[in-house]
Each structure stands twice: as structure tokens, then as C-alpha cells.
Amino acid sequence: MSMKASTRQVDGVTIVDLSGRITLGEGSVVLRDTIKDLLGKGNKKILLNLGDVSYIDSSGIGELVSAFTSVQRQGGELKLLNLTKKVHDLLQITKLYTVFDVKDDEATAVGAFSH
Amino acid sequence: MTVQPPVSHSMESTLESVNRAEEMADKAAAQVGFDEDARGGISMAVREAMINAVMHGNGYSTDKHVSLTFDQAGGNLVITIKDEGPGLDPDAIPDPLAPENLMKQSGRGIFLIRAFMDEVKFRKLDPGTEITLIKRIPKQ
Numbered sequence: 001m002s003m004k005a006s007t008r009q010v011d012g013v014t015i016v017d018l019s020g021r022i023t024l025g026e027g028s029v030v031l032r033d034t035i036k037d038l039l040g041k042g043n044k045k046i047l048l049n050l051g052d053v054s055y056i057d058s059s060g061i062g063e064l065v066s067a068f069t070s071v072q073r074q075g076g077e078l079k080l081l082n083l084t085k086k087v088h089d090l091l092q093i094t095k096l097y098t099v100f101d102v103k104d105d106e107a108t109a110v111g112a113f114s115h
Numbered sequence: 116m117t118v119q120p121p122v123s124h125s126m127e128s129t130l131e132s133v134n135r136a137e138e139m140a141d142k143a144a145a146q147v148g149f150d151e152d153a154r155g156g157i158s159m160a161v162r163e164a165m166i167n168a169v170m171h172g173n174g175y176s177t178d179k180h181v182s183l184t185f186d187q188a189g190g191n192l193v194i195t196i197k198d199e200g201p202g203l204d205p206d207a208i209p210d211p212l213a214p215e216n217l218m219k220q221s222g223r224g225i226f227l228i229r230a231f232m233d234e235v236k237f238r239k240l241d242p243g244t245e246i247t248l249i250k251r252i253p254k255q
Binding site: 023024025057058059061062063065066068069086090093094095096099 | 130133155159162163166170211212217218219220221223224226227230
């Protein structure tokens with residue numbers, strides 16, 4: 001299943017709805033290009049909705065890390081929403097779960113950004 | 116339930132091979148009776164090992180192949196992956212959990228392989244690297 005990304009705005013926050021697999025190749029590239037595009041347009045409050053992300057490999061984890069540091073470097077915030085058990089467990093094992101601000105409710109996640 | 120006698124595949128150094136290997140690993144793990152969680156870990160470990168072989172080992176070269184073997188021995192599922200690259204020193208790979216490495220974009224593949232398998236062995240070939248992934252088959 002190839003990766004798909006769509007974006008929407010809620011209260012000044014850009015929500016990126018991702019679906020599919022974030023893996024080496026197409027999936028990682030879609031995420032990378034989406035973040036680059038959003039930052040280029042001045043969107044600095046980014047919420048990645050991973051509710052429909054069925055699978056992520058080490059390259060996908062690397063892209064999440066890269067997205068986080070890219071947004072942070074530009075003075076923005078990136079948060080994660082709706083991790084599946086698989087993705088949650090991977091971020092725990094790699095000690096990245098506490099690096100990201102992870103939420104399981106969209107309204108709460110949007111409210112957590114600096115306003 | 117058993118897997119057939121050792122089954123070996125010679126695969127091209129492509130992303131497609133990585134995806135195929137992941138699917139084969141899931142099937143092999145299912146055949147010998149692993150549950151969904153364990154199968155997920157095994158197929159991920161194989162995926163990561165294949166990425167190392169295809170990308171870091173063989174450099175996506177059309178002249179180099181990856182050998183993937185599935186076997187069942189001594190109550191274990193044994194998966195072996197060989198590349199034809201310059202060779203890998205697993206001890207030289209930085210710890211991805213160290214604070215200075217935590218936010219790096221890469222370097223987590225072997226760590227994840229070790230997290231999901233019971234035993235991981237490396238052997239230097241001439242040329243290349245062989246990695247053996249071992250998972251104990253649960254008693255039925």
C-alpha cells in the first residue's frame with residue numbers, strides 16, 4: 001500500500017493525514033516532500049496524524065526524526081497523533097516516544113500547540 | 116507445522132527484493148506457527164537486514180545479488196541473508212540509543228533486528244557479509 005498524505009487546517013494547525021507505509025523508498029519520500037512543502041509555505045504548526053499508518057521501518061522512523069528537527073530548526077512545532085500499537089512500540093523501543101509530543105485525540109493535540 | 120527444507124533465493128539488489136523478502140518472512144513465520152506479533156517482528160528484522168544488504172552492502176548494484184535462506188533447525192526459524200559488498204563490522208555501528216545519536220536520521224536497522232530476534236550472528240565473507248537471524252519457535 002503506497003503512502004498517501006493530505007493536509008487540512010484546524011485552528012492554525014496543519015494536520016497531515018497519512019495513510020499506508022512509511023518505509024524506505026516512496027513512503028519516506030512522500031513524508032519528506034510534504035514537510036518540506038509545508039515549511040516552504042510558512043506552516044510551522046504541524047500535526048502528523050498516523051492513525052492510518054500501518055507500518056514504519058527504520059527509514060520511516062528516520063524521516064519522522066528528520067521532520068521533527070527540520071520543523072524545530074525553523075522555530076515550529078511538530079506533534080504526532082493516533083499512533084497504532086506497532087508504531088507506538090517502535091518509538092518506545094528506539095527511545096523516541098518521549099522525544100515527540102504524542103496525542104490520541106485531535107482536539108487535544110491541536111490545543112497543545114503554542115497559540 | 117514445519118517449513119520446507121532450507122529454501123534459498125537469489126535476489127537482485129532492489130527495493131522490490133526488500134519488499135518480497137519481507138512478505139516471504141511473514142509467510143515462513145506463519146508456516147511454523149508464530150503469532151501475529153512475532154511475525155511482525157520477524158518480517159521487520161528481515162526487511163531491515165535486506166535493506167542493509169541491498170543498500171549498504173551491494174549499493175543497489177545490478178551486478179550484485181543478495182542470498183536469502185529460510186531454514187528450520189533445532190526448534191528455531193533460521194533466516195540467513197548474504198550480500199556481496201565491502202563487509203560490515205557490526206561492532207563499529209554507533210548505539211542509536213546514545214543521546215548523541217538519538218536524533219540521527221539513520222543507524223537503527225541492526226538495533227531493530229536485535230530487538231525482534233532471539234539471536235543475531237554476523238560473519239564476514241569474501242566478499243560481503245552474512246547475517247543470521249534466529250527465532251525460537253514456540254512449542255505448540
